[in-house]
Amino acid sequence: MPASPSTARAINDRFALKLLQDEGPLTAAQLKTLTGLSRPSVADLVERLQGAGLITVVGEAGAQRRGPNARLYGIIADRAHLAALDVRTEGLSVVVADLLGATLAEATLPIDADVTGTEPAVEQAVALLERTAREAGVRRLHSVGIGAPGLIDPATGELRATTGLPAWHRRLVTALQERLPATVLVENETNLAAVAEHRLGAARDRDTFVLLWLGRGVGAALMLDGRIRRGVSGGAGEVGFLPVPGTVGLPSATDCGGGFHSLAGGAAIGALAARHGLGTAGAASAAAGVRAALAAGPRGEAFLDALAGHLAVGAAAVSAVLDPGCVLLGGETGHAGGAALAERVAGRLAAMSPLRTEVRSGELGDGAVLRGALLAARDAVQDDVFAPRG
Known part of the structure; x- marks a missing residue:
């Protein structure tokens, strides 16, 4: 059954907006070529x-062209605004952006809830977001994307209570949902990192891959056929x-x-680096130890091999x-190791498994979570703002 005229118009409008989002400003002639529509339809x-x-x-397009045919059309970026938060055990980072995802303001804040308490920690985090939005000249946020450690309930989209997860993380999500006239989305940090690497980073040419997140903790994100797989309880990739x-x-x-965390968590890698004379033990020194090993030449090879x-x-x-x-x-650790570490892991993996598996270094490093949260918020904004109107 063919689409009704109104449905066809809505589909064409959404397609054109997606082209303008991905390609940047376009002329009517370029829109005609890319959409396949007739000149009157465009x-x-x-x-x-x-x-x-x-x-x-x-x-206008081109120095030699003037008039209606040369006009460049672009999306009005300040039609809506969004924010992204990367929530970590020790603090958070915030970015405020426009409809196209261009950064308008950003900030970071260390938070020690053991010192300040849960509610003061939540207030500090909310205040940071509000202050950053004001500095960006934004009065109202449409959507806020949050990347956090822990499990996200696939049924409710809520951050689940998990052993070791700071209480202020869950309270922050609730506080933002209660206090902001905005759509608030929360997702596991590693899943968001995988989305960012898929759309902007090292996996742009891959619809199926696994991201091993090497930070203070260790986790994995499963991108299968272009979709993040969360499992029944949200625990896929733990x-x-x-x-x-x-x-x-x-x-x-x-x-x-006693699990893989004891081999690949930040503290374990930091301790391994220290045993090889490359810095001091501790989760914060993991990436530094990798960088030191790469700079040390032959002296660092034993650590990299291990x-x-x-x-x-x-x-x-x-x-x-x-x-x-x-x-x-x-x-941060995977990014610090770069191609040199990825090649070593690929060699070890090839000797252990009959399955051909390419190993790559992520391109976005520790910033992948914030980039992924920004993408999630931008998608939510565009799903609403670009939605066909009756």
């Missing part, structure tokens, strides 16, 4: 989108609890000690179950 489309306040003339050889004991339901062996254990387990064809080493 003229009507442009008039509708201008009338809806979604696009405007932003310039590889820190994965029982692996090379650790002392086994993990428990409340403690990932680290690659640790990471390959988890990568081999994930590959045996999912056969993703590609594993990204994400987070």
Whole structure:
């Protein structure tokens, strides 16, 4: 059954807006070529989108061209505003952006809830977002994307109470939902990092891959056929609890000690670097130890080989179950290791598994979570603002 004229117009409008979002400002002739529509249909489309306040003339194409055919149309970026938060155990980062995702203001704040208490920590975080929005000249946020450690309930979209998760994280999400006239979305930080790497980073050419997040903790995001897979309870990718050889004991339901976390968590990597004379032990020194090893030349190779062996254990387990064809080493530590570490892990993995699996370094590093949260918020804004009107 063919689409009704109104439905066809809505589909064409949405397609044109997506082109303007991805390609930047376009002339009517370029829109005609890219959409395949007739010249009169494009003229009507442009008039509708201008009338809806979604696009405007932003310039002219080419120094030799003048007049209506040379007009460049672009999305009105300040039609709506969004924000993204990267919530960590020790603090948070905030960015405020326009409809196209261009950063208008950003800020970071360390938070020690053990000192300040849960409610003061929440107030500090909310105040940071409000202050950053004011500095950006934004009066109202349409959508806020939040990346946080922990499990997201697939049924409700809520951050679940998890052992070890600071209480102020869950309270912050609730407080923002209660106090802001905005859509507030929360997602697991590693999942958001994978979305960012898929759309902006090292996995742009991959619809199926696994991201190993190497930060203070260790986790994985499963991107299968272009979609993040969360599992029944939201726990898909909790590889820190994965029982692996090379650790002392086994993990428990409340403690990932003895699991893959004991090989690839930040503290474990920092301790490994210290044992090789590359810095001091501790989660904060993991990426620094990798960078020091790369700078040390032959002296750092023993550490890099040992680290690659640790990471390959988890990568081999994930590959045996999912056969993703590609594993990204994400987070600050994966980014610091770059191609040199990825190649070492690939070599170890090839010796352990019969499945061909490419290993890459993530391109976005520790900033991938914030970029992913911004993408989630932008998608929510555009789903609403670009939605066809009756």
